[in-house]
Amino acid sequence: SVPDDTPASPGGALRLGMVGGSTSDVLDPRTFIDWVPINIGYQLMNGLVEIDAAGDARPELLEEWESHTVTEWVFKVRRDVVFHNGKTLDADDVIYSINLHRGDTRSPAKVVLENVLDIRKLDANRIKITLAAGDADLPATLSDFRLLVVPDGFTDWANPIGTGGYRLESFEPGVRCITRKTGQYWKPDAAHVEAIEIIVINDPVARVNALISGQVDVINRIDGRTANLMKRNARFQVLRSQTGQYAVLAMNCESDPYRNNDIRLALKYAIDRASIVKTVLNGYGTVGNDQPIPPGNRYYDTGLGQHIYDPDRAKFYLKRAGVNRLSVTLQASEAAFSGALDVGVLFQAAAARAGIELQVKREPVDGYWTNVYMKAPFCASYSDGRTTVDGALSKAYRTTSSTNDTNWRRPAFDELANQARAETDPAKRRTLYGACQRMIAEEGGALIPMFMDHIEAGSQRVQGWRPSAIFDLMGQRIGEKVWLKS
Amino acid sequence: MVLRVEALRVETRSGAVLVDGVDLELARGEVLGLIGESGAGKSTIGLAALTFARPGCRIAGGRIVLKGTDLRTLDAGGRSRARGVRVAYVAQSAAAAFNPAMTLLDQVCEGPVRHGLMSRAQARQRAVEAFRALDLPDAEHFGARYPHQVSGGQLQRAMAAMAISCSPDVLVLDEPTTALDVTTQIEMLAHLKKLIALYGTAALYISHDLAVVAQIADRIMVLRHGKTVEVGTAAQILTAPRTEYARALVAERKAAGSDPASERERGEPLLAIEDLTVRFGDRDVVKAARFTVSKGETVAVVGESGSGKTTLALAICGQVAPHSGTLRLGATRTPLAARYGGRSREELRRIQLVFQLPDVALNPRHTVEATIGRPATFYFGLRGAALQARVAELLAAVGLDAARAGRLPGQLSGGQKQRVCIARALAAKPDLIICDEVTSALDPLVAEEILKLLRRLQEELGLAYLFITHDLGSVRRISHRAVVMLRGEIVAEG
Amino acid sequence: MIRQARPRPPLAALLGAVIVLFIVTGIVLAPWLAPYTESQFIGGVWDPPGATSWLGTDNLGRDMLTRLMYGGRNTVGIAAVTTAIAVILGTALGFVAAAVGGWVDNFLSRCIDILLSIPVLISALMVLSVLGSSVAVLIGTIGILEATRVYLVARAVARGIAVQEFVAVARLRGEGLAWIVGREILPNALPPLIAEAGLRFCFVVLFIASLGFLGLGIQPPAADWGSMVRENAQAINFALLAPLYPAAAIAALTIGVNLIVDWLLSIYARPSGHALEL
Amino acid sequence: MTRLLAERAGLGLLTLLAVSALLFFGTNLLPGDVAAALLGQDATPEALHNIRAALGLEQPAWLRYLHWLGGALHGDFGTSLTSARPVGAQVLPRLGNTLLLASLAALVSVPVAVGLGLLSAMREGGLIDRLVSLLSLVTISVPEFFVGYVLTLVFAVQLGWLPSLAVMHGGMSLAERLAAIALPVATLVIVVLAHMLRMTRSALLAVMSAPYIEMAFLKGLPRGTVVLRHALPNAAAPIIAVVALNLGYLVVGVVVVEAVFVYPGAGQLMVDAVSKRDLPVVQACGLVFAATYVGLNTIADMLAIIVNPRLRRPR
C-alpha cells in the first residue's frame, strides 16, 4: 500500500522505544554491536555509502565512485560538508575513520575490510582504495554501519562529533538518549524533527505497552502476533521489512553424524518450514531453503528446488546413510534468535514422524555465543541480512571464514564465489551465484528454516516512514528521515 | 454485695464438667478463702469471676453479678473494661503470666495508664510504693528488670503489685504466696489486708494452705471436684468443720510438724559444694557457699525470697556457670564440670532438678506421658509396654490420674503441673534430687503424699534431697539438716 | 489414655484439600485424562476456548489444558522436592544454630549471609558453569538458595524458644542436639515454619520459571506452569486469557496448600486446639 | 548488650570481606570473558586476543583482587571494561535509583503487610482474615513481571492514569518522578506483601496462646493493645527476619521489574555487566548488594537481640 503522507514539516520530538541497548553501550563505532548505539550513530554521524529501499548502494559522504579494474577504486569525498565542530570534511577524515577498523583494532568491521590492501589520499577530496581480490560490490560493502565518519584524529567518544543532522544532548547508556537538530544539515529534505529521544525498552511487552499508552512514537522488533493485532487499530501503523535476516540450525560437517551429507539432507527434509513460518513468525517471514540468499534478492536462483517437509524422503536419506533410527540433539537458546526454542519444539514433532528422535536442549542465554555457538555439533544461530551476496556467502560459507559455523569447506565453492565477486556482468554473475546457492543448499551444513522479517510499529503521526532493505527502522536512519504530523 | 456468683458451671469443650453449681457472695472489704485439693477447680472459679475460661473450656451456666450487672451479659468490650479495673487477677503462675519481653514496671503501670486512671508518672510512683510495701529489693529500680531476672517469690509479689495498681473492687488472688517464705508471706498478707481495709476491696483468696487462709479470710469455702463441699466463717471451718472432707483438711494442718524426720547418721558424701560463688553482673547472688550433702540425706535450704536459693540450685546443675568454686560428686569426689555440657550423662542423671516454676519448665507441646516417659527412655532405654507401665507407676506415685497422661500442660492445674515435674525427676532414678519449692503449690493432702513418697524413696533407694523451701513445717518434717541463706550467704547450718 | 478430639477441619481447610486433591489427580492421571498428548499441535496460536480445546491453545498451538496437566507434573513434582529440601535443610541448620549458639551460630549464620548476599544471577551462573544444567542441578541449586531464606526465619523463631526453661531441662538431662532441636524446639516453632513452607512452595514454582532463561530448568517441549506464564505472557497485550490459565493454576495450588496450612496453623497455634475466647 | 551488638557488627564486616573475595574469584571463574562477550557471534580468535591484550586480563587473579579491594576501600571500583568509564560513576546514580524504588516500596509494603498481618491475626478466621489471606496468596502466585504487565495494562494502557515507563532523568519534577515510579512501586509492593503479611500473622498466632497474653486480657487491655504491646514484641524475631529478607530482595532482586518498567536501577546494570562479563561493574554491583544484605541481616539480628531481653545475656 502506498502511504498517503502529509507534506514534510519540521518540528516535534520523535520518541523511539527500542530493544537493543545496554548499560555498557559506548558511542564508539568500533564497539557497535546492537541497534541502539547504531541508531544514535546515524543521528550524529554519516556513513560512507547508504543502502536505499531497493537494496542498492547510494552515495552518502562518498559522493561518487569509479573503478577500472575491480581491484582499484577511486572515491570522491563530498564537498562542503561541515562537522559539528565547524571543520569541513575532507579525505583525511574519511581515511582516518576507515582506518579505525583496520590494522590493530578491536572493531568487528575489521573482517569487512580484510580485502582492502591500501587506502590512499589522491587529493583533498579523492581517495583510492586498492583491494587484494576484485570486488564489484565494494561501495555496498562500505555501507557497513560501523564505518561512520569523524574528524581526523578524533578520540572523544563520550561526545562524538560527526556530520549528522543531530547533536548529542544527553546519553544514559541502556536507558535513554536525546539528540537535538543542528539546523545545518547538508542533506536536503532530511532531519525534520527537532529532537530525537531513544528509550531503551528491551522487554517486548513493555515496548508494546509504551506505544499503546503513547509514551513512544515508534517501536522496533515486534512479533507477528502482535503485528496482526496492532494492524487492527487505526491509531497505529505496522511496517514490515524483508531484509534477508535468517535463522539457521548449524550442523558441524566435521562431526558425526553430520559428517554424512545424507544425514544432513534427512534433517533438511524432516523439518516443516511452512508450519514454522506460520506458527513462530505468524506468517511474517519466508520459508528458507538452506542457503543464505533470500527470494527477493536479484541474485536469488529461482531454479533451485525448494526443500519441503517430506518424512518419507527423510527416511530415504536415512536409509541411504545406513541408519534406521537417528537420535540427535539440537542446542538452542533465545539468544540465537527469538523463537529458537519454539522452532526446536516444532522441528522435534515433525522429525519424530520421519523416525528421527530430536532432543531440544535449552542452553543459557548468558554466554551462548561463547559456550555453545561453534562448539556444539548442532545448534541454533542466526544471520543478519547482508548488503551484498558476497557478504552473505563470505560470512559463513567460505573455507577461510572465521565464522564458518558449519565447518563446511569446499575449495570449489570458494573458487566460484571469488569469480562471482569480481564479475561485473550481471548475467554471468547470476549464474555463478546460482551455482553457489545450489552447492550450499544441497551439500552445506546449514539448515535454514526461514527468513525472518523485521516488523516495527508506530503511531500514525509518524510520516515518511518506509520499510527498509537492511535492518529495521529504515536501516536505523529513521531519525533523519521521518517527520511528525502536527 | 460486691460480687455474687450463682450456679456457676464450667465445662470443657468435650463436655467434662470442671465446676458445677457453685454459688458465692462477696461483700465490701470481705475476704473469701477458697481452698481445696489440687485440681479441685479453684483457679477455674477465680477466672470465671472475670468471666474468663481457659482455651478449651467455657462458662456453661450461671450468673456473675458485679455490683448489680451480670458480667456475662456484657459484650466483649464491656467485659474488658471491667477486667483489671473492677476485678483484678493475680495469676497462680507468675512466671508464665509475665511478658518476657517487657520490664516489670511497664507491665505493672500498663493497666492504670491504659484504662486512663492515672498518668504514667503517677502509675510509676504507685508501683514503686507497692514494690516497697511488698518488700521488693531496691524498689526504686526493681521495675527496670525483666521477668527472667528476678526470683520466683519476687515475681509473685510483682504480680500482686500489678493487680492492685488499679485499686479494683474485687481481687482474685490465686495462690499468691506459694513461693514466699513465712516472713515475706506475713508481710505481704498484712499489706493486702491494709489495702482491703483502705479501699473496701473484696477478695477471693485461693489457696490450699489453710494456715494462710486462716490468717486472712473472713469466710472459707471448701471445694472438691468442682463442687462446693462446705462454706462457713473462717473460725467455724477451722474449729468445727461439718463435712468429712473439711475435717480431713483441717486435721492434716494440725498434724503438720508432728512427725519430724528421724536423726540419721551421715552416710558417705554425695555432693560437696566448695566455695561456690555466682555472679550476675557485678552482684554476687551466691557467695562462697560451702556444704556437703551425704547419701540418703535431706538437706533443706531455707531463706527469704530472693536470697539466692534457686541460683544455688541452678549452679549445682550446671545451668548457670559459677564465678568460682568447685563441686565434687560421689565418694570419689570427682570434680564436676562447671557447665552441664562438660558433664557425663551419668553425672547428669545422678542430679535431678525440679524447677520452681512448673509452667515454664514443661514443654507446652509435650503430653504428660511424653514428658515423664522421656527420662526413662533416655537413661534406661525403656520402650513400649515397659515404658507405659513405668509412666503409670510414676503418675500414681505423684497422685495423678492416669487419664491425664495424654494431656498437654496447658490443660492442667498448677499443682498438677508441679507433680508432673516431680514425676519427671523421679523417672531418672537420681541419687540427688534438688527440689525447688516443690510442695508450695500443692494442697496439704497431696503435699503430704509427696513428702511421704520422697521419704519412702529415700529409705528404699538411699536418695538424697536438697530441699529448697520457705515452709519451715516441711523443713522440720523432711530434712535432716538445714542450710539458711541470707542475701546469698550461708548464715547457718545444722 | 484418651487423646483430646481435635476440632473438625473447617470448611476452608476442606476446600483447600479438595483443590489440592483435584490438581494432584489431574496431573497424576494426565496421560489418561488429557485430551491430547503433551506436545501435539492442534490448532492456531492462542485459539480461543472451544469444543476441541476447552481452554484454547498456547503460543505454539498446543492444547492449553493438556499442557497444564503435563506442566503440573513438573511444577508440583520438582517444586515439592525442592521445597522439601529447602525447608528441611534451612530449618535443621537454623535450629542447630539457635540451639547451639556461640561460634556455631556465628559460623553458620555468616555462611548463610554470604550465600544470601551473592546475587542469585551470579550464584546461579557459577553453579551452571561448574555443574552444568540438569533437573538435579536445578533442584539442588534452588533448594540450597531457598534454604538460606528458610534458615533466617527458622533461626529467628528458634532463638526465642531455645532460651526457655523447658529446653534447659532437656539440656540438663544430657539430651543430644537432635532431641533438643527435633523434639523440644520444633513443635513449638511449627506455626511460622508451616506458614513459611506454604509460601516457599509458591516461591520455588516461580523461581524455577525465572531460571529458565539461564537454561537451568525443564527442557522443552516439557514445561512448568511458571514458564508457561512466561511463554504466553505476550498475549496479555491483547487481553487474551492464555497466560492467566497457568497463573491461575499456580494460584489455585498455592491457595489450596495454604488453606490447609492455615488450618494446621490454627490447630498448632494453641496446644489445646481451641481458640481463646473473650 | 552494647558489646554484643558491636561484636555482631564486626562480624558483619568480616562477612562482607569474605563475600568480596568469593565474588571476585567466583565471577572470574565464569566461563567466557569480556572479550568474547563483546564480540558475540563475531568472536574470532584474533579479535579476542586483541581485546584481551588491550584490557590486560593477564595478571594473576589474587593480585588483581588485592588491587581491587584496596581501590574499593577508597571508593574506587576501577574502570568498566566495556565503556572505559569509572565504575563508581556508573554504579552510583543507578544505586540511588534502586534505593529510591526500594525505599518507597518498603515504606508502603512493610506497614501494610505488618498491619494487615496484625489485623488477620486479631480476627483469625474472620472475613477480613480470609479475604486478606486469599488476596495475598493470589498475588504471590503470579510472577512479578506478570504483575507488572497487568498493572501497566490497567493503569497505563486502559485508564491512562500513569505512565507505563519509569524512565528517570534529571529534568523531572518530583511529581513526575512519583508518577513515573508509581507502577513499579505498586508491583514490588504486591510482590513482597504476602510473605511479610503471612509471617506476621503466623508468628503472632504462635504467641497468642501464651499465658502472658491471657494475663494481658485479664488486665482488661483492649485486643489491639494486647496484640501490639504484648504479642508483637514476642513474635518480632521471625517478622524482623522476613522483613529484612524482603527488604534485601527489594534492593537486590528487582531486575525483572526494572526491565518491565525500563527503570534505570542497579539490577539491570549488573545483568548487563554479567552478560558482557564486565567484571569490575559486576563486582562493584555485587559488593554493594552484598553490603545491603549483610547490613540488613546485621540490623535484623541486632533488633532481635534488642526485643528479646533473654538473648542479651551472652551465653
Ligand SMILES: Nc1ncnc2c1ncn2[C@@H]1O[C@H](COP(=O)(O)OP(=O)(O)OP(=O)(O)O)[C@@H](O)[C@H]1O
Ligand atoms: N484447658 C483445660 N482443658 C481441660 N481441662 C482443664 C483445662 N485447664 C484445667 N483443666 C482441668 O480442670 C481441673 C481444675 O483446674 P484448676 O486449675 O481450676 O484447679 P485448681 O483447683 O486451681 O488446682 P491447683 O491447686 O492445682 O492449681 C483440673 O483437673 C484440670 O486438669
Ligand SMILES: Nc1ncnc2c1ncn2[C@@H]1O[C@H](COP(=O)(O)OP(=O)(O)OP(=O)(O)O)[C@@H](O)[C@H]1O
Ligand atoms: N538473670 C538474672 N539477672 C540478674 N539478677 C538475677 C537473675 N536471676 C535472679 N536474679 C536475682 O538474684 C537474686 C537471687 O535469686 P534466686 O532466684 O536465686 O532467689 P530465691 O532464693 O530462689 O528466691 P525465691 O524464694 O523468691 O524463689 C534475686 O534478687 C534475683 O532478683
Ligand SMILES: [Mg+2]
Ligand atoms: Mg490453680
Ligand SMILES: [Mg+2]
Ligand atoms: Mg527461687
